[in-house]
Amino acid sequence: MSVLRTLPRPRLSSTYPTCLTRGYAAKSTNKAPQPKLPTVVSSCPANTSLLGLNYLKGQPPVVALPDEEYPPWLWTLLQPRVNVDSGPGSVAEQRRMKAERKANIKFANFLKTQ
Numbered sequence: 001m002s003v004l005r006t007l008p009r010p011r012l013s014s015t016y017p018t019c020l021t022r023g024y025a026a027k028s029t030n031k032a033p034q035p036k037l038p039t040v041v042s043s044c045p046a047n048t049s050l051l052g053l054n055y056l057k058g059q060p061p062v063v064a065l066p067d068e069e070y071p072p073w074l075w076t077l078l079q080p081r082v083n084v085d086s087g088p089g090s091v092a093e094q095r096r097m098k099a100e101r102k103a104n105i106k107f108a109n110f111l112k113t114q
Contacts, residue, residue, distance in 0.1 A: 042067050
């Protein structure tokens, strides 16, 4: 047995300066209110004739309605979907695994050509 094994090890906190030791910040108890999403205004004013939407013969032209007459879910269509579930078996995990498999197949095919 060596002499070094019998000596006690120095503590890490005493050997490193405090600025180099890793620490975590305390969790904040104040949760800021989530900002309310701004209401989206349509790109065309009411009663604007929308060209190219009426493809049937003999029909009246399609006219834009005021923003209040459209359903509220219409303004959320362009926002990205949020995957609530996370962890093994979730949709995000499946997409990541699919991309990884695809990359592995491409790499294997590349190696076959060499």
